[in-house]
Amino acid sequence: MWCFNLYKRPKLSAAQLAAILPLAVVHTLGNLFTNMSLGKVAVSFTHTIKAMEPFFSVILSVMFLGEMPNALVIGSLVPIVGGVALASATEASFNWTGFWSAMASNLSNQSRNVLSKKLMVKEEESMDNITLFSIITVMSFLLTAPVTLIMEGFIFSPSYLQSAGLNVKQIYIRSLLAALCFHAYQQVAYMILQRVSPVTHSVANCVKRVVVIVSSVLFFRTPVSLVNAIGTAIALAGVFFYSRVTRIKPKAT
Template structure:
């Protein structure tokens, strides 16, 4: 039987029974070329996969950054509109308890619609969780009530300047109830906060003690809420994320604030009362609704941001938000501000920013 024999280029055909074994083995140069070719192909494929992975990672990070920037923008925007419309309501309707209850009522309706329409999963709350959340709802309701009391008495810019003292109360309450002793750097950052607020208070044109102490009480209650949330640890379940927790607190705050507002101020939000007071009913209702909607929206967005960033980043964003709100309110309401008042506000806000940076480097306790 004859065979078709394949030989190397330039090699003589072998005998009829087939070529010698060496004729079938490629030279070492060809093997090396083949190995290099395979290596290049593998490397190219790996590089292609890496580049594709890097592109997907870049796109994902870009989307996350874009969403976060949008949330921060909405947080600031909703806060600006809340303070402007809320102040306009309180100027003509000086009943802060009723305004507070109305804001929680709008938030409660929004939460119920969100759950019933499946925009957000309706949670299953246990009795033990409700008992743990109750103190948070109490101080949350009081915090908003005291803020509205302050806004009704003094300018928006001055209220927010006083509220810049929140870190002071946070450190004080954490030391008293959690045993967290502040270091020298944290204490040093509180000095410009307290000094700046004091300087701004002495030169504030709209200053009165009722507005001042209401804002201070708001600081105390808001930071008590934060401390209680650490001390009264709600059992962490899948249904109890930050947004759900805020939704439950909103409903409970409405249930708590409604009877308090009636007891303190009576039923004042009816069309007949507003007409008898010489107020534009539609205007007051519209302003109140926008303020309430913006209040719930900025609080909701704040919790959404907190799920995406560290508390320190959230604190820095809150400082920036306060600066924007102060400047915007001064421009909108044409609030008279002296140079010393501006200096005091700036020093206090700089202290808040310094505090947020110092706490970011504080060693974590185990």
């Protein structure tokens, strides 16, 4: 889009690139740890652990942004996290590698969101969400490409995939679709992040996990238990409660 002038090409200083590099590092680590967890445990268990994102967001927002949530806001996070955990409890499988990978992903992703928010609102170096995320993505690619090629990139050639009995064309098509969908999701998430606080962003992301669980149930035709239904209802009720308490304005003294 920059090459064909479909979107305004950014003019970046060395100081801005240095400020964005840590975001690219934690962005890369967040995606890496998420995929490590998905490779070790069930999807539902990964999303159960990642439902703790709001707590990481609150802590990091206090540390880096100085945003101190009130007791009602903190209390509203409990049913959200608990509800999502309950919704996937019947499918959860435990593995220490998968557990700690998902926890590390929480820390990495929320660090990226909080630090990105800090950069977005910094007047002398502010940039729009599309530009910021695009630069983060390019940096993340440059960080991972050499490592990927050295460790396994040359192994997974078309001939290797065919010898393993896999449909190469199907893998390419599904990988492309997954990449487009994932990038679109991340881009929209950044567009939302510029308009809301990191805590609100993480709450919406938490509810997304309910959608993931429900979608997987429909796609894989997994039987839905009463526990799943109750957990989903509690999580959605928690989001409604959060949306109400964040609108309460403090009384003037």
